[in-house]
Amino acid sequence: MPRLSVVLRTPARAAEPLFARAPKAWQRGLPYVVMGLFVVSLLPTTIAVLTNDYKAGGGWAGALGVAQTVPLLLAVTRPLAAWGLILVADTLGAMLLIRADQVAGHAWPWTPMVIVGYLALMACLGLRESIRTLVGVWLVTGAVGTVLGFSQPEGVMTTVALLFVLSGVVLALTGALRGLGDAQQRIAEQESISEAERSRRTLLEERARIARELHDVVAHHMSVITVQADSAPYRLPGMPEPVREEFAAIAASARESLGEMRRLLTVLRGDGSQGPGGERAPQPGLDRLQQLVEATVRAGQPVELSLAAGVSEAAPPAVDLSAFRIVQEALANVVRHAPGAETRVSVTYDAAEVLVLVVNGPARDAVVALEGSGTGHGLVGMRERVRLTGGTLDTGPLPDGGFRVAARLPLTEPLTEPKDAS
Template sequence: MNRATVRGPLHELALSLTRPSPDRRPLLADAPSPWLRALPYALAVILVPTLLPIDIVVLTGSYGLDGYPATVLSIAQTVPLLAAVRRPLPVWWVVTAATAATAAVTLASAPSAGPWPWPAATLIGYLFLLAALAPRESGRTLLAVWLVTLVGTVGAAAAFPHRAGGTPALAVVLAGAVLLLGWSLRGRGEARRRLAEQEQISEEERALRTLLEERTRIARELHDVVAHHMSVITVQADSAPYRIGGLPPEAVEEFAGIATAARSSLAEMRRLLGVLRSGQDGPDRSPQPGVADLGRLVRTVAAAGVEAQLSVGPEVDALLPLPDATDLSVYRIVQEALANVVRHAPGARTRVSLSAQDGTLRVTVVNDAPRSGGTPVEAAGGTGHGLVGMRERVRLLDGRLDTGPLPEGGFRVAAELPVTTPGETAP
């Protein structure tokens, strides 16, 4: 067998002993009940004060060590176990070194003094340490730990057969059993976690499928109800001048405006229905309205009886062309604000203004109190979905939105949109 073939895996095993798990959480940190999470701490707190005096007494009384070295070695073997709940691999290094030192200083003791190289108290503490190590470290690290235990124990027994008894074989078997049991329990826990993750993914997929089905249903209902009525409005507005004789030119122009607005709304609704049915949120290839279309939007609102004025500062031209998302958001904010005026304050005088300063575009829509005698299209308050949509658009652009009633009556919508993308410095 090639020497390099053997050296590579051994090198990896040695490295695994120097790289503890980055997980610093205590053992059983994911346990559902508090008493299970506290169990490792309780065992460590009980075990250390119990093993420490026993180990000192055994080393001094049975193995003939002086009090000072026996106390130091016992402390090195037991006290670090308190940290095994969080850092078992570094603790293993300390306990292993202390165990080897204890075996070396007790080698000269008589065979009748006690088991060697594993006194009973030392073996119990070591097995507890391996039980804390197994659920935390990788399988390669656990194999390296067991091999070190095997080689050290068997090597000591082979070198000093007159001193070793049946303890070396028992220690190796128990250490392997504890590590194997802990590794199996950890594998079972990981399998359960992966299963839970897959169930969560499946639940999310089911929720997404339900959402797509609901979107399809909404699209079908919108098409069956709204599209039908919009088509009827378009046909009636187009045919009104031919069906009703003697209409004045103003009425003919009004019907033509209604038909044009209905066609535009119908086309936009069909585009949205296509997005709902596709179940995709990809980029829309159709032309989107923007700042350049605000004039036509204001004229459309004026035809509905709202005296609206549009004011665009000369500094806005320096920012053109605006980013697509900002351009569309400005149009939608103004569109929703004017629609709210038509619904809730018919006939109110409205001012739409655009200004810019320090790379920030300011959009303001202010309407006066509604004229007396005007009947709102919707009840006061409405659903508030329009304002929610405005806030969402402004938030996505890292801007600010201020809305609210005015002291003298009326309403104000003011949005500040950074023209540069978030994180960049405004020109």
């Protein structure tokens, strides 16, 4: 349906062709082909019928055939102008047929070819113009037919009511289709805007959450610096006075930095969403991964953990925290989207990086697709943590229906703020 809404959407500019926004070239060229076929078929038919059946002069028949059919090509880009030209030509043709030798017993004022071409024109109008314009076109069509009826020759089959009814039906159907396409396109655009805003809000929430956690990591080291700088004169007696002053300045700067960090953290926690003291608990690390896995197993999720010895001590605090949170988010996604699936968690490291790998098999029961519902915080949070530590993240479904999360977090690179990819 989204593709249909694009095809049937009202052109944004006056001379934009019908179906100009269709995704495929053949769809964009379809209106020209259809109207060209109408012209090619109606032009010789009109001339032949006017000449043979109505016994109109050959010159007049040829001129009317061209005037009544060729403007249909204009209907692809300017249907309202094409309607004006064709209506004038059809009206003039009806007046000329009054004096035709064999008009009696035939359709008048609108010949069968006129009706077919006019309905094709009405379809183009319905897909292009506003409801008010379509109503006006329909009423003018009926009015012109009514006026011509006062000059109706004897013995003809009047087609005024036939064209009036059929044109109204075509205008109503195509106008409804056009309105449906416009409505679906507006809904799709609104959903796209809402999805972009939701993703942006999720990213900002994750950044704020990570900033709160990193505060605790950095604050710990700043506190250590403050204590060491304050206690240096007592631990190292006989220190020269300039050195004492230098340590005092270091301690003062560290305390000032801690104060600034606490004020910033107060702003980040200003939403009140956390309970009293909830954010003051020590931040977890890989040394608590065993507890996390045990809690997940108790919840009914089979999880197997492989944790390299000493990885928590080898990893910097930011990497330690990020690795734990990535595993936590991955397990939460498994519980949410693949309950009961066999899951393996592996955390290894070498001199350069920590490798976090979480792989789950397919769910035992039929559930919604991985990451197919929910707020999307899981993968967004993982990507943001990995980005802030300068690492890489690889996620995706497996051929057997499972899912894989693989993160590489560097041990040696400093924590920096990478530039956005955009």
